[in-house]
Amino acid sequence: MEPEFLKRKMEVILRENIREAVKILYNSDVPEELIQVQETRKDFKGDFTLVVFPLLRFSKNTPESTGEKIGEYIIKNFPVVSAFNVIKGFLNLEISGRWWIEYFVKTASADNLVESCRVAVPGTILVEYSSPNTNKPLHLGHIRNNLLGFSIYRILSSCGHNVIKTNIVNDRGIHICKSMLAWQKFGNGETPESSGMKGDHLVGKYYVIFEKECKIQIESFVNSGMDENAARNAAPMMKEAREMLLKWEAGDKEVVDLWKMMNSWVYAGFDETYHKLGVDFDKIYYESETYKHGKKIVLDALSKKILYKNEDSSIWADLTEEGLDQKLLLRSDGTAVYMTQDLGTAVDRYNEYKFDKNIYVVGNEQNYHFHVLKALLKKMGFNWSDGLYHFSYGMVELPEGKMKSREGTVVDADDLISEMIDTARDVSLELGKLSDFTPAEKDEIFRKIGLGALKYFILKVDPKKNMTFNPVESIDFNGNTGPFIQYTYARIKSVFRKAEQSGINENLSLITNMNAGEKEIGLIRIFRKFPETVIAAAEGYSPALIANYCYELAREYNQFYHDFSILGESDERVRNLRLALSRMTGEILFKGMWMLGIEMPERM
């Protein structure tokens, strides 16, 4: 295989030739960036297009005649270009079908295409994602987070980086104490076993109970004339929660034991959800450990006068020089806040991995937090903080607005996954194509399709944009969807199964020196875009680019599949070409979807 061949793109070669043409025709040395070669738009004839406008100042002629002259020169001196046409200021060049076939044969496999994406200098990259709180189950927002994080991991490692998946579990803090307290007060010893509830859901239930009971207390204070903030502080439940946090930080055995027990329930629940989603982690950090280190870092910085102490003995950073605000790092009672532990986690990670990059997959609601985190680390003298990158993604909203746990409008992750699989089952059974499968095999296919639909739905959207999820209309299985791409793949697999049955083998050597038709070239043109799409996805942290690429390829292939017979073709060379194109389509779709964490069924 020759990755160099793949890297030396046709555009580059054309650009060189055009530059040569301009030099000879107009006696001018044109700066490279003025030679704009791009793919020809679909509705015009040609493969590559030169935008001639920037060259007019050298030709001192109309766009049309400049295009004509360059076109004539190219076609005379560069035989790979078989024809050209000029429309307005655009010179469309047609590349010979033979070149496309030659290109395709040299490419040989999707693995080679992925191989050509590898970066020259691989780095060590940490990808932090998921970051759950242990007081409630995962919801749709976490699903977007997990899918993005996992996909970024696969994309970056496909490009040759050493990627480590990390997860910081927010297992301490006042919110955790809330569910613990409510369980103590109202739980009557309920456990996941006794209730039959998934552990994370059970703990989440008590978090909700706390909020409800606390709200009643606050309201009664407000009704007796207290203002909202004071009422919140005075509510006995809130007081107790704060006391519990203090006890926890002091290592009180009873509190710590309760905490351990309830956390173990939650972890069992999370593991189940992660497993269903198909995501995993190489290293899990716990805030309950890293916050201590965070505290130490804060106190060190205080002693170096980087931070300052307030008269109530709370500790702050002054970030006004950085264009930010004052930031609290330790409360007046000495307990840690969110930022404290994130400082500790970042330093721990750097010490452990000496990463080049540390990517935080965290929602855009925390943009400010990560701004501050980076600025703080820098201020404290950790120069590696330049490698911190907040991969900020948009919120998932419901048609009526933001999801709110309090109002019960949260789309639960486990529920959603099961609903998707159920829908896949319904659709599939109605189509009735899998009658010869065992129930277990069918379930496996339904799972792949249901999750494929969900994952694709989430990942096809540009990560940085907010997206809307409509639970009523739910997720489609037709059109620009995961199942559409899976279906295309299953069709290709089916062709090869049939081929095997009829003893037809694919023979690449037969297709060299062939001339390709328009539809074949259409497919090869899309194949060619795979590596650059992967690279763009890696550099721009955008799995959506790969998702939309896969859709484009699947659509093109389905047209091809519809218009031409593959196995029924009598000309052996043509049949081999079509088989080879089918195989490549299947391979690329498989690879692309793999990078999204989407599995592909052999049949559906």
Added chain:
RNA sequence: GGUUCCGUAGCUCAGUUGGAUAGAGCAACAGCCUUCUAAGCUGUGGGUCGAGCGUUCGAGUCGCUCCGGAAUCACCA
């Protein structure tokens, strides 16, 4: 109010460094299964790309000003 992000068809979304007549899917309507899987394919209708001004041969894309929406500015995480 400050900061950041967003606004493209009825709905959900694409639209590489500015390039030709702004694209898909869903929904609606009309077709295509005796032939490799119809979760497919083909066609029709649907747009002042939030508004305006500017830069440019050329703006959905860049700049400015508005309008509309979101996030954030906690001794919550």
